[in-house]
Structures are given as structure tokens and as C-alpha cells.
Amino acid sequence: MAVPVACNLCGANEAQLLFPNTLGTDRRSGSIERYRCTSSGYGKHLAIVRCTQCGLVYASPRNGDEAILESYEDVVDELYVEEQLGRVLTFERNLRPLLALVGDVEHPRLLDVGCYAGVFLEVATRHGWEAWGVEPSAWAAEEAVRRGLHVIRGTLATAGLAPAWFDVVTLWDVIEHLTDPKGEMQRVNRLLKPGGIICIHTIDIGSLMPRILGPHWPWLMEMHLYYFSRRTLAQLLEENGFQVIRQFSQGRYLLLDYLLAQLQAVSPQLSRLLRGSARRLGLSRRPISINLGDLCTTLARKTAEA
Template sequence: MAKATTTSPFLKVIDHSVSGENFELFENSEYGFLETHPQPSSETLPDYYKSDDYISHTDSKRNLFENVYHLVRKVSLKQKLKLINSFSSTEKTLLDVGCGTGDFLLTAKKNSWTVSGIEPNKEAREIANIKTDNSVFNSTQLSKFEPESFDVITLWHVLEHLPNLEEHIQIFKKLLKPDGTLIIAVPNYKSYDANYYKEFWAAYDVPRHLWHFNKTSISKLVSKVSMEVLKTKPMYFDAFYVSFLSEKYKNGKMSFFKGIWVGMLSNFKSVTTKEASSLIYVIKNS
């Protein structure tokens, strides 16, 4: 946990997908992100990931929702590849932290990147290693990589899951080459859909999400280690995905049309507010 003192409580939320337990969000007075309280211990945290619905840990396509998810993922993989290609050097070394079943690593590998991945979930890691010729490791490997090893480090909806937040930011800084790029994608609690759904907003996803970010908090976090946010990019698909799930949590059933409507409204408003449901931060080392 970050060492700063927290302010008054921000919101009470429930773990809708696994335990049904109650949690509370507090705003961190130093950085501006929200902290989940209580935070599970390292021993109990894996229990909160034990759900057949945790799609990033499986390649299953059991229903329409999962099929749509994988279709969207195909499109997003191309967009992610285009983004990292714009920051590649001649060596093209990539570390994807929290790589799930390895689809992004496989896409990059097919496009001449030398890839490494970190994935704590054993089943997902085994699938990823089949795709990447055993280039994916558990979390302990982070401390074993040589300093300044990577041109690009990516965390696609992963930073919010990591304990010891400041320590991890320092590790990523150490592993990046001097002119390397850190790419972080996280939900944005300042978005329209977050404000609309409040405690039912699926992207709070407590207690798996330990932290909940806005633009100010990411900038402050990385500036502490002499890195700088160059730009942010919206993730428009996320507004629909999150709104579908939020409708289910709020009303007890999936509402396709309501989810589409709120997702569209959130994306439309973000054109002027720049507060999309999820944001990609392109961060430069220096």
C-alpha cells in the first residue's frame, strides 16, 4: 500500500462476482487514487480470483458474452501492436506484466518482438507458455530480470491488481531502457459510466482491484521515479463491457440495450471531457 494518509471514505462497494463481501474505497491524499479497504493478504487474495467468469485466465467461448469478448480482443490486439511498434528500437524487447493467456505476447512475437511475460495464475501461465515457447514466468521473475532490459513494458488492466504499488513502479523504471516506454491501461473512476453506476460500477471489481486511478494519480505516481506521461488514449470498447456487467450487478440481469446506451453515452461525453471509461497511459522513461 502507498504510504500516504487517506482522507474520508469515498464509496462503499461489494464484491459482486465472487464473495459478496463488503469493502470501502478511500481517497489517497497524496496521489488522488482510491484504495480498497480492507485489502486481502497475499495468502487470501488468490481466493478472490476463483471464478469461471474470469475471462482473462481462460480461452473459453462458452456463451455469446465470451465470444464477443474474444472478438473485441482480436481488434484490440491489433491496436496494441500498432501502439508498441511506434516506440520500438532495433532490438524490440517487450515485457507484458499480467499477460493472461499470452495472446498479446503471441501477436508481438509474430511481429519480430523478443517477448517476456509475467503471469501469476498457473493455468493461464501454462496456456501462455505454449503460445510463446516458454517465455512467461511467475511474479518472482520480476526481480531477476537484468536492469534496462526492455524497450517497452505493458500492463493491460494489471496495475490495479498489484500490491506494493510504489515498489512495482520503481521496478518497472529499473527494467526499462533509458529511453524506454511504459504503457499502462487502467479503469478511470472519473468517467461517466463510473459516476452513473456508482457502487455497481463493474470496474471497481473489489477486492481484486486494490487501487482505482484517475489521470492525476497516474501522473503523480510515475513522476516520483522521474517518468512522464506523454499522452493518454481512450479504450472505447471498455465502456460497453463495463456497462454490461454493471447493469447485471445493479439489476440482477444482463441488459444488452441499456449497456450499449450507457457505454455510448460515456464514450460520447469523453470526447470533450477526456475521461473515458478506461485510459491508456503512454509513459516515457528519462
């Protein structure tokens, strides 16, 4: 049953409705299909509210935390593995600032939270990192292990990792899916060495696109529970033992065919036509760098115990 949720940042219960629930009586709501990484559940979301005290934007009311975690445990997504090239290019680029921050540690130790099938771990390993991952989806975790990666199935709360052991912890497109971001920041803080780095990449509700598009901003989705701005994310980090180093918008590489497939939401015919043309021209697998300014990376350093 869906129940109202208190603010995860300041604990307040009063919130103002920003976008009403668009799931209606759709019985597929909460179905596993929507929790896939390549799911296109655009335009369908829970009610989204803004805390009247601190301004945090989040989905409420919503189902209990256990039901949400179970949805992720059962996710199976063959498409994700096929769509790898764009991700590899994106992660190659995203790794660079992290390397600069760890300085001259020889084989820095990294943990990727919600690592899915382990694409980032593969990239990091190739660049000399000792890379570990935690992933709730049984299918994705098995896929990563099959590829020879160190991946523990579960969550940070259950993984049993040693404290003060990692130089860097990353969360790529993960924090917006968590039921308790504050608790997760405290767990990450414990796992990091003193002075260790946290890297969070997430959608940015304070950027220009959501202000222009309003209810049509495509990242308003059922599986997104938290919509941080740079300010609310910085506050979350600073209240949990971190000091923000840098926040910057960071896009991603997508294959042309994947982009054209997204056009289905606007016009299935146009999408089919353009995908066919791109195939004939041999351009389907061309990577395109996309940055609409609504995805933000935040780098922060552990300066105190949470």
C-alpha cells in the same frame, strides 16, 4: 484478516470513505471465482477510500498481500481462451502506438506484466516483436507456454529478469489488481533500457462514467485494489523515473454474445432472449468496439533511474 492500508502514492494514513464495503458477510468473498479474468463480480467490492493528502482512490481495509497473490496463483479460466477474438482485435489496435514510439529498433523487446494466457504476446510476436510475459496464475502461464510463448510463472519481484533489457513494458488491466503499484513501477523502471517505454491501461476513476454512475460504476469490484485517475497515475509515474508522453481513453472490442451475456445482471430473461436472437441471425461473434471513456491508456518514457 482485513487491515487498513496506507496510501501507496504518498504514504498518508488518513483517507475518506467513498463507497462502503458491499461484500457484507458473503462467505464466498475472496474466493478464486472472483479473481478470474471473465468473472462478473460486479457490484461487490471492499470499502473504497480516497487519500485526503494526494487523492489516490483505493480499497481499504483489505486482506494481506500474500492472500491476494495466492488467489491469482490458483485462477483457472477456460472461458478466457474461448473469448479470444475480441482481445486479439483490441491488442492489434493497442500495439500500434507502441511501435511508433520505439522507432527503428528492428525486433524491439517487450515484456507484458500479468500476460495471462498470452494473447497480447501472440499479437506482438506476429508483428515482429521479441515478446516476454510474466504471469502469476499457474493455469494461465502453462496455457501460454503450451502455445509456444516465453512466459515466466510468477511476478516481477520473483521472475529474475535482467535489468535494462526491455524496450517496452506493458500492463494491460493489471495495475488496479496489484497490492503495491509503486514498488511495481520501480521494478519496471529497472527492467527498461534508458528511454524505454511503459504502457499502462487501467480503469479511470476521474472519467465521466464513474461520476455519473457513482456506486453503480461496474468497475467497482473486489479484485480492483487501486482506482487511478489520469492525475494520480501520472504522479505515480513521475515520482518513479518516468515522464508521461500521452494519456488517452481507449476502449475494447467485445463480441456481441459477450456483451449480451453481461445483461444478465439487469435481466436474465432479456439477456437469454437477445442472445438467442443474435445466434439465429449469426451475429453472436460479431466484434463491437466499445469506448465509454472510463478506460485509459498512459504512455510514459523512462527518463531517470527510480
